[in-house]
Amino acid sequence: MSDTHSHSVAFVRHDQIPAAPPPAGETGPLKWVRENLFSGPFNTVMTLLGLYIIYSLVVGIFPWIANSVWGTENIRECREITQGNGGACFSVIEQRWQQLLFGFEYPSTQYWRPTTAFVLLFVAVAPVLFLNLPRILLVFTGLYPFLAYWLIWGGTILIPISAALGFVVGYFAFKRLEHNSFATGLFGAVAAAVLTWWVTGFLVGAAPGLIALPEVASRNMGGFMLNMILGTICVSLSLPIGIALALGRQSHMPIIKWICVVFIEFIRGVPLITLLFVANVVLAYFFPPETSLDLILRVIIMITMFSSAYIAEVIRGGLAALPRGQYEAADSLGLDYAQATRLIIMPQALKISIPGIVNVAVGLFKDTTLVSVISMFDLVGMIRGPILSSTDWAGVYWELWAFAAALFFVVCYGISQYSQWLERKLQTGHR
Amino acid sequence: MTIATDPPKESFRLSMLINDTRYRSYTFQAIALLALIVFFSILGNNLAQNLAAAGLNISYEFLGDPAGYDINQQPIPYDSQSTHMRASIVGALNTLIVAFLACVTATIFGVIAGVLRLSNNWIISKLMSIYVEIFRNIPVLIWLIIIFTITANVFAPIAEFRLPRDGSDPERTLIFGMMAFTNQGVFIPKLTLGDSGAFVIYAFLASILGVFGYRGYARKKLFDEGKTIPVLLPSLAILIVPAVLMYFALGRPLGVDLPEMGRFRFEGGLQLRTSFIALWFALSIYTGAFIAENVRAGILAVSKGQSEAAAALGLRSGRIMNLVILPQALRVIIPPLISQYLNITKNSSLAIAVGYMDLTGTLGGITLNQTGRAIESVLLLMLFYLTFSLTISALMNVYNNSIKLKER
Numbered sequence: 001m002s003d004t005h006s007h008s009v010a011f012v013r014h015d016q017i018p019a020a021p022p023p024a025g026e027t028g029p030l031k032w033v034r035e036n037l038f039s040g041p042f043n044t045v046m047t048l049l050g051l052y053i054i055y056s057l058v059v060g061i062f063p064w065i066a067n068s069v070w071g072t073e074n075i076r077e078c079r080e081i082t083q084g085n086g087g088a089c090f091s092v093i094e095q096r097w098q099q100l101l102f103g104f105e106y107p108s109t110q111y112w113r114p115t116t117a118f119v120l121l122f123v124a125v126a127p128v129l130f131l132n133l134p135r136i137l138l139v140f141t142g143l144y145p146f147l148a149y150w151l152i153w154g155g156t157i158l159i160p161i162s163a164a165l166g167f168v169v170g171y172f173a174f175k176r177l178e179h180n181s182f183a184t185g186l187f188g189a190v191a192a193a194v195l196t197w198w199v200t201g202f203l204v205g206a207a208p209g210l211i212a213l214p215e216v217a218s219r220n221m222g223g224f225m226l227n228m229i230l231g232t233i234c235v236s237l238s239l240p241i242g243i244a245l246a247l248g249r250q251s252h253m254p255i256i257k258w259i260c261v262v263f264i265e266f267i268r269g270v271p272l273i274t275l276l277f278v279a280n281v282v283l284a285y286f287f288p289p290e291t292s293l294d295l296i297l298r299v300i301i302m303i304t305m306f307s308s309a310y311i312a313e314v315i316r317g318g319l320a321a322l323p324r325g326q327y328e329a330a331d332s333l334g335l336d337y338a339q340a341t342r343l344i345i346m347p348q349a350l351k352i353s354i355p356g357i358v359n360v361a362v363g364l365f366k367d368t369t370l371v372s373v374i375s376m377f378d379l380v381g382m383i384r385g386p387i388l389s390s391t392d393w394a395g396v397y398w399e400l401w402a403f404a405a406a407l408f409f410v411v412c413y414g415i416s417q418y419s420q421w422l423e424r425k426l427q428t429g430h431r
Numbered sequence: 432m433t434i435a436t437d438p439p440k441e442s443f444r445l446s447m448l449i450n451d452t453r454y455r456s457y458t459f460q461a462i463a464l465l466a467l468i469v470f471f472s473i474l475g476n477n478l479a480q481n482l483a484a485a486g487l488n489i490s491y492e493f494l495g496d497p498a499g500y501d502i503n504q505q506p507i508p509y510d511s512q513s514t515h516m517r518a519s520i521v522g523a524l525n526t527l528i529v530a531f532l533a534c535v536t537a538t539i540f541g542v543i544a545g546v547l548r549l550s551n552n553w554i555i556s557k558l559m560s561i562y563v564e565i566f567r568n569i570p571v572l573i574w575l576i577i578i579f580t581i582t583a584n585v586f587a588p589i590a591e592f593r594l595p596r597d598g599s600d601p602e603r604t605l606i607f608g609m610m611a612f613t614n615q616g617v618f619i620p621k622l623t624l625g626d627s628g629a630f631v632i633y634a635f636l637a638s639i640l641g642v643f644g645y646r647g648y649a650r651k652k653l654f655d656e657g658k659t660i661p662v663l664l665p666s667l668a669i670l671i672v673p674a675v676l677m678y679f680a681l682g683r684p685l686g687v688d689l690p691e692m693g694r695f696r697f698e699g700g701l702q703l704r705t706s707f708i709a710l711w712f713a714l715s716i717y718t719g720a721f722i723a724e725n726v727r728a729g730i731l732a733v734s735k736g737q738s739e740a741a742a743a744l745g746l747r748s749g750r751i752m753n754l755v756i757l758p759q760a761l762r763v764i765i766p767p768l769i770s771q772y773l774n775i776t777k778n779s780s781l782a783i784a785v786g787y788m789d790l791t792g793t794l795g796g797i798t799l800n801q802t803g804r805a806i807e808s809v810l811l812l813m814l815f816y817l818t819f820s821l822t823i824s825a826l827m828n829v830y831n832n833s834i835k836l837k838e839r
Contacts, residue, residue: 036553043552050554255460259467269820270813271777277795277812281805285481286474366570373572373784380572397580405569405577412568 064088064398074392092396093403096387100403103222103377104386110154110214114225117151120144121232129418142167145236152221152229154213162200166193182338218296222377224407226296230378231365234303238364239357241304242311243350247341249312250319260312267309272367275302280374299371307364314360318353319345351426358419362412369408379404493802494519500797502788503704515798522793523815529710529789530776536715537775538768541722548727559723566720571778574717579709579785586614586705592692601692609689611697617708618690621701628684635674642666706787710779718775722768729764730756762834769827773820780816790815 021027025034037047067087069078071094078089093100102111124144127137146160170193178185221229248260267275279298287293322345330340350357372381383400387393393400448458482488498518501511506524509517548559566574591603592611605611611618624632649662678685690700733756741755780791790812799808 036551039551046547046550046552046555050552050558053558054554253456253460253463256463259463265821265824266817269817269824271780271791271816273780273783273791274795274809274813274816277799277805277809281799282809285478285806288477289480289484362568366568369570369572370781373781380570380576384576397577397584401573401577401580405573408570408573409565409568413564416568 070094075394075396078396088399088402089396090399092387092393092399096393099223099382099387100379100400101223102225103220103382105220105222106216106225107214107220110216113151113154113213117148118225118228120147120151129422150213152216152225153218154215156204156208156210156212158200158204158207158210162197162204165200166196169193169196182336218294221296223382224379226371226376226378227365227368230296230300230303230368230371231361233300234307234368235361235364237300237304238308238311241308243315243346245308245312246315246319249316264309264312267306268313272303272306272370273373275306276370276374278302295374295376299374299376303364303368306367307360310360310363311357314353314356315349317356318349318351321352322348354426355419355423358415358422362415365415366408366412379407487803489806490804491807493798493804493807496802498798499801502793504707504788515794515802518798519790519794519811522788522790525787526776526779526782526789526791529707529714529782529787530772530779533711533714533718533775533779534772536711537718537722537771540715540719541771542726544719544723545726545730548723549730563720563723566717567724571713571717572781572784575709575713575781575784578713578716579705582705582709583614586612589613589615589696592697594692605690605692611690613697614705616702616704618697618700618702620690621688621699623686623688624684627681630681631674631677631685634677635670638670638673641669641673645669704787706782706785709785710782710787714775714778718771718778721774722771725764725767725771726760729760732763733759765834766827766831769823773823776819777816 024030038044063086065088067082067085068090069081069087070090072078072081072089072091073095075089075092078091081087082089098108098111102108102114106114121144123137124141127133127135127141143164146164149163150157150160170189173192174185174189176185177188245260245264248256249264251257251260276299279302280295283298283302284293326344326348327340330344335343369378369380371378372384375381375385377385383404387400388395388397448454494516495514497512498515499511500518502509502518502521502525504525505521506528507517507521509521544559544562547555548563550556550559587603592601592605592613594601603611605618609620645666646662649660652658652660688699688701690697690702692698737755737759738751741751746754779789780795782789783791783796786792794808795812799805802808
């Protein structure tokens with residue numbers, strides 16, 4: 001073909017023209033900006049509005065940070081240095097960080113103890129949070145509560161050891177008696193544990209100073225440490241109670257069901273503050289006259305009740321989401337209620353409810369700040385009370401609240417990011 | 432060949448209470464009931480002993496005594512000679528006021544943020560994510576105190592609104608001549624009712640019902656006869672005309688009382704105190720972040736096929752949203768939304784941290800401290816919140832059942 005025309009056509013191109021580049025507006029960042037930021041009049045207005053908001057935030061915050069002052073003794077020196085240029089006075093955090101973190105009565109020579117407990121907390125929760133870590137680490141998780149108690153409260157190491165020993169003996173008693181029935185195992189374990197504690201009680205009484213750390217009373221706990229203590233203890237205690245309540249609410253036994261329903265609905269219907277009032281002024285009336293529980297313990301009881309009701313509702317959601325067939329399959333295998341719950345139902349229900357449990361935990365951790373209302377000196381209480389009312393630092397609001405907000409943000413955002421990661425990992429279905 | 436025999440007659444043995452599934456549940460329940468009774472009798476016994484030791488008793492007579500303290504926001508008439516009972520009612524009304532207003536504004540914040548977070552506009556969606564994450568991850572108490580500090584320290588002091596003696600202009604004037612943001616609260620115009628002013632309000636409320644009636648009629652006409660009649664303009668007319676006619680016919684009984692600068696303070700108008708403003712704003716912006724997440728989840732829960740199918744039917748985008756997406760998204764959004772409203776009501780008890788006199792501040796705060804009636808006051812306090820929550824939950828269940836997908 002080409003031969004016949006080659007002489008009559010003036011010019012024949014032998015290679016293809018390279019594709020022209022797309023117009024400048026249809027490629028690269030420009031295209032992205034056009035499509036995402038300025039695709040229409042409404043979007044353009046929104047973009048400009050957003051840029052204005054960012055601009056005013058930066059303009060507002062930048063001089064505050066750029067002109068900030070460190071290393072002064074009190075707010076008057078700060079004001080002399082800043083001369084009204086809007087700089088922050090971060091010296092307050094430098095001067096008072098120990099109070100903010102540990103409260104003002106925890107002996108300052110012992111700060112390494114709560115710090116160690118805090119660091120070890122990460123080691124202890126790691127195997128729970130990340131399932132691909134070796135399971136042997138769970139042993140440390142089990143030991144952690146006793147270790148942390150010893151580190152933070154001090155006293156002889158015999159107390160936590162004997163407490164742990166009681167649990168270990170109880171566990172082996174349970175393993176031994178379990179094949180009879182679950183209930184026998186449980187009662188046997190409780191009996192064995194109580195017996196162990198009774199025996200070791202004499203031991204502790206005999207050697208009260210063995211490997212002892214200086215004791216720190218509960219009322220001396222304060223600052224962010226108090227928030228961490230309350231949050232960790234209450235969440236971990238409320239998990240088993242919440243599971244029991246959720247199972248009780250699903251139960252076919254009317255009396256047990258109604259006990260659980262009334263408890264859960266009552267706790268969920270009232271604000272946490274009223275429960276803290278109970279801890280503060282009412283709860284002492286319900287204990288035998290000669291006992292005197294300190295405030296932190298009463299608060300732990302009430303917050304644990306509070307969070308276990310919420311966790312119970314989350315787990316109930318997980319139980320309800322399990323297909324009916326799972327229960328029937330467990331029944332048809334001949335498993336009894338305890339076995340079916342432990343081996344078939346709970347592992348799946350808990351997996352479904354992990355994000356919800358994490359949400360409750362984050363919410364609870366934030367709610368521990370409410371204890372400042374009943375005049376306990378947690379982080380918020382420390383700032384509102386001793387620090388802002390001291391003559392040195394009266395009026396340094398923004399720096400302190402920004403510090404408190406940052407601490408809570410780091411912890412809560414971290415936990416919620418973990419929860420989202422886990423949710424993605426556990427997601428087996430698709431939409 | 433087998434012969435079916437009757438099962439041997441079993442006699443009841445004691446061990447069957449534990450081992451036989453027919454009886455076991457009765458055993459457990461009996462044990463639980465017994466444990467409960469023992470538990471409560473121990474508590475009651477301790478309580479009686481402690482009260483006797485302290486020389487106290489349980490009595491609600493203190494509710495009839497004069498309260499003797501002042502409340503700074505009074506929806507109903509109250510003075511320091513009124514009873515503790517009345518102080519508690521004032522507090523409860525204050526709780527309901529701030530909770531209701533915060534629910535409304537939190538919904539507005541939440542819906543806007545939730546929808547904008549799904550926007551294609553990168554800047555806007557990132558800004559909204561930042562808003563949601565920052566507010567969700569910092570305790571509401573800290574937000575409340577921060578906002579309270581802002582209102583008390585950043586807003587201008589009242590002195591700057593005062594007319595200087597030399598007759599020059601004051602440093603600040605009212606915004607639009609109507610509003611003033613001061614460090615003692617926000618001053619806004621107040622609606623004043625004349626003698627027959629209530630009738631205008633009634634007329635307006637009736638016309639709101641009328642609008643719903645008219646819209647129902649228009650829909651019925653569309654479905655029955657296939658005719659569309661105009662809706663928007665007649666609705667507006669029904670809404671406005673009767674109230675306006677009533678207003679002029681009764682001789683303008685409604686008025687607006689503007690705040691004016693007196694010699695030392697504002698006179699007239701309505702003063703929204705700093706504590707109220709801080710609580711209202713903190714609750715709305717904090718809960719708004721949670722509602723935004725619910726709204727986003729609700730919209731994402733409607734599968735993409737639904738909007739594609741609607742588009743394939745030829746619906747325009749506004750109608751796709753109204754007729755297809757929203758009705759399905761609302762089914763997902765509303766239950767968590769209601770529980771957020773309950774959270775607002777419960778969180779409004781944080782008022783005590785900024786000195787807003789809600790029920791926790793009056794009954795659980797000053798009354799409790801003055802009378803020392805801790806058990807009675809805390810019990811009443813819990814009862815109020817519990818009644819409120821359970822009522823809302825009950826209504827919620829009715830609603831949930833009515834919108835439940837009717838399948839199979």
